[in-house]
Amino acid sequence: MKMISKISKLVLALILVGSSVFAQSLADAKKAIDAEQYQKAKSMLKNLTVTQGTKDENFFYLGWVYILQEYPDSAKAVFQKGIAVNPKSALNYAGLGVAAFVDKDRNTATTNFNQAVTLAGKDSKPYVYIGKGYLLNATDGKVAAADANAAIAILNKGKALNAKDAELLVVLGDAYRTQLKSTEALGNYQNALELDPKLATAKVATGVLWRYADNYEDSERLFKEALAIDPNFGPAYREWAETDIRWSLRDPKMASAKVKEGVEQFRKYISLTDNSLETRLRYADFLAYAGDYKALQEEANALAKSSNGNLRVFRYQAYAAYENKDYPTALTAMNTWITKADPKRVIPRDYLYLGRIQIASGQDSLGIKSLQTAYTMDTTQADVYAEIGKSLYAQKKYEKAGDAYRQYLTKSRKGTLNDYLREGTSYYFAFDSKKPDTTLLTKADSAFSYISQKSGKPIPAVVLFRARVNDSKDADRNNIKGYAKPYYEQFLQLVGTTPPADDKAKAQLVEAYSYLGAFYQYKEKDDAKATENFTKVRELDPANKQAAAFFAKKGGAKGK
Structure with missing residues (x-):
C-alpha cells in the first residue's frame, strides 16, 4: 500500500508539473507571437496541440500564427481542429472568420464572427482577434475605412465587457490610428499602459503614432523604452527601422544616415526573430519600402535559392529588377508571380509594377491595361493615370493622353501645374486642322488658362x-x-x-x-x-x- 501511495503521489506531482508547464508554455508561445518569433511560437504550439490536445486555445494560437504568416488555408484547418476539440470555442470561430476575411469571403467571415460573439459570453479575447482580423486586409499599408470602422465597433463591444483588457486597448488604438484618429488612438494606448506599464506592444504602438505625426524623436524614445522593458522585443527594431526610412524621406539632409540606420535596425529585428523565410520576406518588403533595390535584388535572388517554391520571391525579384532597369528579368518574374500565385494574394501594386515593366519593355498597350487594373483594384492609385498619360503621349495618342492626364488631375491630390501643362499640350497636339475638333482646343486652353491663374x-x-x-x-x-x-x-x-x-x-x-x-x-x-x-x-x-x-x-x- 505504501508503494501504491508513493506512486500516486509521484503521478499527482507530474500532473501538477505538467499543468504548470502547459500554462507557462502557452504564455511563452503568446509572448513569442507578440515578439514576431513565429517559427518558435509555431514549434511550441504544435507541441502543445499534441501534449495538451484537449485545449482549444492551443489550436487557435497555432492557427493565428499561420494567419500572420499568410497561410490562411493551414490556419483554417487548425481552427477546425480547435472546434472539433471544443464545439463552443469562440476563439476558433473568430479564427475561422479571420481566415475567410483575408481570403475576401466576407459572408463566411461575418457568419463565423457572429458565432464567435454568441459563444464568447463575457470573454473579451474573441473580440480582440476579430478586431485584429479586420485590420489585416491592408493595401500598401492602408486599411479601408469600412474595415477599420468594423474593427472599432467590435473592439468597443469587447471593451464594454472588459475595459481592463490591455491587449484589446492596443488593438483598438491601432484601428483608430489607421484612420488618422490620433487622439482616440493615443487615449487607448495610454489606458493600456496604465493597466500594464511594461506592455512593450503599447510602447511601440505609441511610437508608431508619433511617427505618423512626423515626431521622430519621440518615436525613437518610445522604441527605446520598449526595448528597456524587453531587450529582445524585435518589433521595436522593425518599427524603428521604418521610422528611420520615413525620416529619410521627409528630411533630405538626414536621408543617407537614416536609410543606413534603418537597414541596421531591421537586421537587428531579424536577428531577434527567427530568420525564417517569412521574416526574410518581410525584410524584402522593408527594402522595397526603403528604396534599396540593389539590396532587394540580392535578397530576392538569395531567397529564390532557399524559398522552397514560395512564389512571393518572384514579386520582389520583379520589383527590384524593374527599379534596376533589368526589364527582361522583371517581366519574367512578374508574369510568373501573377499567373501562378493565388489571385487573392495579388495586390494592386503588383499590377502597377507589371504595367510599368510592360511599358518599359515596349508593350505599351498591355502596360496601360495593367495600370488600369491596378486602379480598378484600388481607386486610391490614381497616380497610374499620370503614367498612362505619359505612355500614350510617347505613342502620339495625344487625345487619349490628354484624357488620362485629366483623369489624374481629377482623381489625385498630387497633380502639379506641370501636369496641367502635359494635359494642355496633349490636347493641343491632338487637334487636326484637317478634321478640326475645336473641343480639343477648348480643353487645351482651359488647362493653360488654369496654369496662368495659379502660377502668379x-x-x-x-x-x-x-x-x-x-x-x-x-x-x-x-x-x-x-x-x-x-x-x-x-x-x-x-x-x-x-x-x-x-x-x-x-x-x-x-x-x-x-x-x-x-x-x-x-x-x-x-x-x-x-x-x-x-x-x-x-x-x-x-x-x-x-x-x-x-x-x-x-x-x-x-x-x-
Missing part, C-alpha cells in the same frame, strides 16, 4: 501654347481674326529682349514674329509693322521662306 506670374511656355491654341482657332486663313496676337505679343515681351539661348528658343521667336508679320500684312494691311516683324524673322533665320516671300513681294511691288 506669366510663364513663357504657357503663353506660347495659348498663342498656338488661339492661332488654331483661326480656321479661315483668309479671314484671320487675330485671336493669337495678344499671346504672341506677351510672349515676346517676356523673352524677346534677350538673345535666344539655343535653336529651340530662336525658332520660338521666329514663330512669334512670323505670326505678327502675317497678321499686319494681311489683317491690318500695315506694311510698316509687317516689315518690322519680318525683318526680325530674317535676322534670326536668314533662310526663312515666309520672310523671303514677304520681302520678294514687297520688292516686286516697289518695282511696279
